[in-house]
Amino acid sequence: MKAQKKLNVVLIVLVIILISIISFVGIYHLDKNQMVSMLPDYILGTNISGYRKVTLEIKSSEIETNSESITLGESEENTDESTNENTNETSDEQEAESTVSEEDIKKYTKSAEVIKARLKSLKVDDFTISVEGSTGKIELTLPENDQTDTILSDLTQVGKFEISDTHTGDVLMTNDDIRNVSVEKNESYGYSLIQMNIKFTSGGSRKFKDITRDYNENAVIETENTVEDTENDTDESTENAVENETSEGTTQNETSDETLQNETSSEESREGESSETESTAKTVTLKIDDTEMLSTGFSDIVDNGVLALTLGSSIDDEQIKDSLYSGYNIAAILENDPLPIEYEVTENVYVASTISVNELLTILGVIIATALIISIFLIVKFKMKGLLATILSVGYMALLLIAIRYTNVTVSLEGIFAIGLAFVINSVFNYLLFSKLKNNGLSKDERIEKYNDSIKKYSLILIPVLILSVVCCFTNWDTIYSFGMILFWTIVISLLYNLTITNMLVRNK
Amino acid sequence: MNKKIIYIALAVVFVISIIITATIGLRVDLNYAQGHTVTFTVGKEIKIEEIEKIANEVFGDSKFIVQKVELFNDSALIKCEEEITAEQLEALCNKLNEKYEVELTTDTFEVNYVTNVRLRNIVEPYFIPIGISTLLIVTYYAVRYKGAKKMLELLKYLVIAEGLLYSLYAIGRVQVNKLTMPIALVVYALVVTGYTYYCELHKESKQ
Numbered sequence: 001m002k003a004q005k006k007l008n009v010v011l012i013v014l015v016i017i018l019i020s021i022i023s024f025v026g027i028y029h030l031d032k033n034q035m036v037s038m039l040p041d042y043i044l045g046t047n048i049s050g051y052r053k054v055t056l057e058i059k060s061s062e063i064e065t066n067s068e069s070i071t072l073g074e075s076e077e078n079t080d081e082s083t084n085e086n087t088n089e090t091s092d093e094q095e096a097e098s099t100v101s102e103e104d105i106k107k108y109t110k111s112a113e114v115i116k117a118r119l120k121s122l123k124v125d126d127f128t129i130s131v132e133g134s135t136g137k138i139e140l141t142l143p144e145n146d147q148t149d150t151i152l153s154d155l156t157q158v159g160k161f162e163i164s165d166t167h168t169g170d171v172l173m174t175n176d177d178i179r180n181v182s183v184e185k186n187e188s189y190g191y192s193l194i195q196m197n198i199k200f201t202s203g204g205s206r207k208f209k210d211i212t213r214d215y216n217e218n219a220v221i222e223t224e225n226t227v228e229d230t231e232n233d234t235d236e237s238t239e240n241a242v243e244n245e246t247s248e249g250t251t252q253n254e255t256s257d258e259t260l261q262n263e264t265s266s267e268e269s270r271e272g273e274s275s276e277t278e279s280t281a282k283t284v285t286l287k288i289d290d291t292e293m294l295s296t297g298f299s300d301i302v303d304n305g306v307l308a309l310t311l312g313s314s315i316d317d318e319q320i321k322d323s324l325y326s327g328y329n330i331a332a333i334l335e336n337d338p339l340p341i342e343y344e345v346t347e348n349v350y351v352a353s354t355i356s357v358n359e360l361l362t363i364l365g366v367i368i369a370t371a372l373i374i375s376i377f378l379i380v381k382f383k384m385k386g387l388l389a390t391i392l393s394v395g396y397m398a399l400l401l402i403a404i405r406y407t408n409v410t411v412s413l414e415g416i417f418a419i420g421l422a423f424v425i426n427s428v429f430n431y432l433l434f435s436k437l438k439n440n441g442l443s444k445d446e447r448i449e450k451y452n453d454s455i456k457k458y459s460l461i462l463i464p465v466l467i468l469s470v471v472c473c474f475t476n477w478d479t480i481y482s483f484g485m486i487l488f489w490t491i492v493i494s495l496l497y498n499l500t501i502t503n504m505l506v507r508n509k
Numbered sequence: 510m511n512k513k514i515i516y517i518a519l520a521v522v523f524v525i526s527i528i529i530t531a532t533i534g535l536r537v538d539l540n541y542a543q544g545h546t547v548t549f550t551v552g553k554e555i556k557i558e559e560i561e562k563i564a565n566e567v568f569g570d571s572k573f574i575v576q577k578v579e580l581f582n583d584s585a586l587i588k589c590e591e592e593i594t595a596e597q598l599e600a601l602c603n604k605l606n607e608k609y610e611v612e613l614t615t616d617t618f619e620v621n622y623v624t625n626v627r628l629r630n631i632v633e634p635y636f637i638p639i640g641i642s643t644l645l646i647v648t649y650y651a652v653r654y655k656g657a658k659k660m661l662e663l664l665k666y667l668v669i670a671e672g673l674l675y676s677l678y679a680i681g682r683v684q685v686n687k688l689t690m691p692i693a694l695v696v697y698a699l700v701v702t703g704y705t706y707y708c709e710l711h712k713e714s715k716q
Binding site for chain 2: 047053055128129130131132137139347349350351352353354355356363413414416417418420421424425428432457460461462463464465467468471472474475477479480483484487
């Protein structure tokens with residue numbers, strides 16, 4: 001019986017060593033004459049792997065129009081020196097900003113706020129933004145991933161939304177009428193459809209209802225035909241194949257990939273060349289930044305305040321992904337205010353992390369040193385049991401690192417600190433348990449009782465940290481999310497590990 | 510009596526920290542501070558250590574950091590605290606040409622002024638998760654330990670621990686860098702775990 005127990009303990013220790021070897025060294029197999037790890041790689045966060053550095057500057061055409069206001073600003077500044085005090089952080093900036101009017105500074109700040117709001121709408125939280133008061137230059141750092149370029153492609157769009165009368169050009173609706181914009185993917189007859197729903201405010205909904213009534217398919221306008229160039233200038237964001245349908249799904253205008261030429265009667269009649277007065281259907285034109293997206297009439301009155309647009313349809317997953325990302329971009333632009341100034345991207349580079357390998361090694365060194373100090377303390381205090389506690393802790397860390405790799409948790413700098421914290425947290429249980437098992441003459445039942453008591457107490461101690469980890473898991477900020485996720489797995493793995501491995505060890509001791 | 514002295518000392522330290530922050534400000538790492546950058550592409554594979562050595566010869570005592578840019582290992586960015594002069598740019602160009610046997614000209618170097626990142630923007634994302642966590646944790650404390658005493662004690666220790674960390678940065682003039690917020694998070698978690706451990710033991714001994 002005693003020999004069986006000893007054998008069990010040896011087996012458990014061997015399992016721990018095996019887990020540690022798998023985690024710290026890895027398991028490899030031969031693939032195309034190369035040794036490839038069978039374990040997934042760690043996913044590194046932006047503050048370790050690197051980030052995208054983007055500089056946005058005011059378009060040169062905007063600077064020319066602003067120059068008048070800058071001159072005006074100089075005279076205003078002389079009369080009120082105190083206005084600059086709130087907006088500047090450094091003396092250098094104060095000097096430079098004295099030549100810029102307060103209105104310009106407001107525009108720059110507003111532009112930065114709009115870009116911030118757009119990035120938040122796109123669920124990009126892990127960014128930094130700074131605006132230069134004197135020139136309006138915006139510096140952005142974004143996480144580097146497969147969406148970064150798509151996000152940047154439309155980020156500087158002004159985002160002026162308009163629904164206007166095609167013939168008279170009267171503006172009927174603007175950004176102010178939009179409440180929110182959502183993009184969804186629908187499956188239909190084996191195709192995936194990307195649909196964008198523009199939901200209007202209550203005032204906007206009333207206006208839209210009136211438009212769908214006034215611009216129905218039967219409404220006509222008498223026009224005198226003249227030859228006009230109907231070629232549309234489209235930018236990248238509007239080059240998608242667009243099939244327009246109202247939320248009722250009855251009116252559809254099909255357009256080609258390259259141009260948004262609508263096959264409506266109005267379009268056909270405009271293309272015809274005649275000097276006679278002719279009746280054409282009344283249509284509205286939807287524009288973003290003065291770029292015509294589509295012209296359409298309506299067959300039914302829409303009273304739910306939602307304009308549904310189909311952005312693309314395909315069976316190809318890549319195309320669907322592109323349309324979806326493009327749709328998210330347009331949605332982020334439309335549901336936030338338009339940019340007060342037009343910006344352009346002047347610098348867009350990937351920058352490696354500012355944390356060097358040496359600094360990372362130093363951080364890891366500090367964590368290992370802390371673990372060593374805790375282990376030495378346990379060994380000194382509990383002798384052989386302390387050594388056992390240390391072996392258990394090493395096995396726990398190995399298991400945690402495997403879990404992090406398999407659960408695809410992003411390891412940021414905060415995450416590395418959370419891994420260090422994991423050792424401390426698990427050591428709390430070891431201390432709790434082995435201080436109860438300190439006496440050698442305990443019977444098996446007593447040991448089990450003390451173990452049960454320790455695990456119960458440990459679970460209660462973990463509740464506040466569990467709260468912290470769960471809350472952190474709900475944030476989109478890469479670094480905090482990483483901290484939360486690793487802390488969450490720390491707790492789960494620690495409980496499971498101590499309920500199994502440590503439990504078996506206590507029972508067989 | 511001893512406790513009183515400790516609290517008074519802590520209050521003095523915190524007030525000094527706040528005064529220092531309001532007047533001089535915190536000492537920030539060059540990554541967050543304003544500065545001037547020069548970006549260049551050598552066209553050959555470079556090593557950060559080599560560029561750092563060259564930058565050290567060119568910029569001497571002024572503070573600078575070197576980072577790789579793009580994924581081709583042939584471009585780098587040097588951020589300097591002080592303005593980069595034409596002479597320094599010329600010297601940098603010559604040294605790069607000499608080291609990598611290329612023929613770069615200063616026209617191909619991109620020099621920019623970079624604004625500082627507001628510390629508020631760095632701390633801001635932590636406010637909501639930490640705020641919500643604290644609220645939920647103190648609620649748990651109120652239920653678990655029946656009453657507000659332990660709850661207030663926990664808040665007190667959190668304020669003391671984070672306040673001391675802040676004072677270290679303000680009075681000790683330790684640079685605020687990318688490690689600052691992770692350290693603050695770990696301190697928070699350690700205080701919460703440590704104090705809960707203490708409370709559970711205290712409860713057990715009472716029983």
